[in-house]
Amino acid sequence: MSTARLDSLITEGTSHTFRPVRMADGYTLSLIIEAGADTASAVYLWPGLDAPAADGWENEDPAEIFLTGGDMNGRAFCDVPVQALRDLIEQHGGAAPAADGDEVVTAPLAQLRAAGVRCLPWGDPGGRYVRVPLADGTQITFTGITALDEGGRVDDVSTHHLVSSYGGWTACWDVNGESATDLYASRGRNLPYEEDTAALVAAILDRVGKSGGSAPEEGERESAEQLAIKAFAEWGLAVHPDEDAGNTWLVVGHPATGAIPGDDEPYILLGLYNWDDDEWVMDRPPVRPGDEWHVVTGDATGVEKTLTTRPAAQLADCIETIVDWLTAPRD
Numbered sequence: 001m002s003t004a005r006l007d008s009l010i011t012e013g014t015s016h017t018f019r020p021v022r023m024a025d026g027y028t029l030s031l032i033i034e035a036g037a038d039t040a041s042a043v044y045l046w047p048g049l050d051a052p053a054a055d056g057w058e059n060e061d062p063a064e065i066f067l068t069g070g071d072m073n074g075r076a077f078c079d080v081p082v083q084a085l086r087d088l089i090e091q092h093g094g095a096a097p098a099a100d101g102d103e104v105v106t107a108p109l110a111q112l113r114a115a116g117v118r119c120l121p122w123g124d125p126g127g128r129y130v131r132v133p134l135a136d137g138t139q140i141t142f143t144g145i146t147a148l149d150e151g152g153r154v155d156d157v158s159t160h161h162l163v164s165s166y167g168g169w170t171a172c173w174d175v176n177g178e179s180a181t182d183l184y185a186s187r188g189r190n191l192p193y194e195e196d197t198a199a200l201v202a203a204i205l206d207r208v209g210k211s212g213g214s215a216p217e218e219g220e221r222e223s224a225e226q227l228a229i230k231a232f233a234e235w236g237l238a239v240h241p242d243e244d245a246g247n248t249w250l251v252v253g254h255p256a257t258g259a260i261p262g263d264d265e266p267y268i269l270l271g272l273y274n275w276d277d278d279e280w281v282m283d284r285p286p287v288r289p290g291d292e293w294h295v296v297t298g299d300a301t302g303v304e305k306t307l308t309t310r311p312a313a314q315l316a317d318c319i320e321t322i323v324d325w326l327t328a329p330r331d
Helices: 004-012 082-091 106-114 193-210 224-233 315-327
Strands: 019-022 028-032 039-045 075-081 120-124 127-133 139-146 166-175 179-185 239-244 247-252 267-274 291-298 304-311
Touching: 004 019, 004 082, 019 106, 019 193, 028 082, 028 193, 039 082, 075 082, 106 127, 106 193, 139 179, 139 193, 166 193, 179 193, 224 239, 224 247, 224 315, 267 315, 291 315, 304 315
Parallel strands: none
Antiparallel strands: 019 028, 028 039, 039 075, 120 127, 127 139, 139 166, 166 179, 239 247, 247 267, 267 291, 291 304
């Protein structure tokens, strides 16, 4: 089995930069090593790749994750012997450098699927793409671009042209089909295919993690609003959507009538707040790492107070807190 990619990196050194090694089954690692060294100073195992229970993998260093690719949710190790790296690469079928006759999509699909990411074919009149549906209801689309032809034109936007014609990648993050954010674009940068593809996959895995992972095959999860309304209904409580400057939450109605509290009455509301995005959202599933339920009360003068916060999985605790507040005697 081939370890030629590793041998090349050892011979040349990586210039204190993480360089990828993709294996035959799609799993990937990145390493930093000095030219001719017998130990890699840092190794990053991409998501899905487990560290062997063997000599050489004792020195795990979570702090190293922040230096590269940490948002991919992989694992970082320091001072890993070259022989331990060879053993790991051989366990996964050896290194798998791209051949000129491979379709450009082969490598990123293998890497994403090894990391547990669902990838689906997709196309429109402008080209062929790969679609990555995400747990929060958003999606990523990516595609390859061929190198410029003699006339200076890009003649193919697709996932099926060959590595020999490769000219770059482009990836976008789509939110509800209403807006798109560029995740990655390398057209015209003339990067080596392996390095460029690894950077593309890293950008996609970063967004996948921030969106709570891949969408389940059975379909999109219920939104925060749907989950909350269902939970309130079990207690016989009505809620009313409210919003301000793009932020949304649910105001709890009077226990007896279900009516919205008046301007001169105390009130209590429930919202899903995301610390990372600094937004209150109720129209998507509560699956992002920064999602938290917040229970907020307000008095008749408009002064608000956070009564409790809970992780996204603890909605029931918030409902019980709200019920306790509604049933407590007050002046």
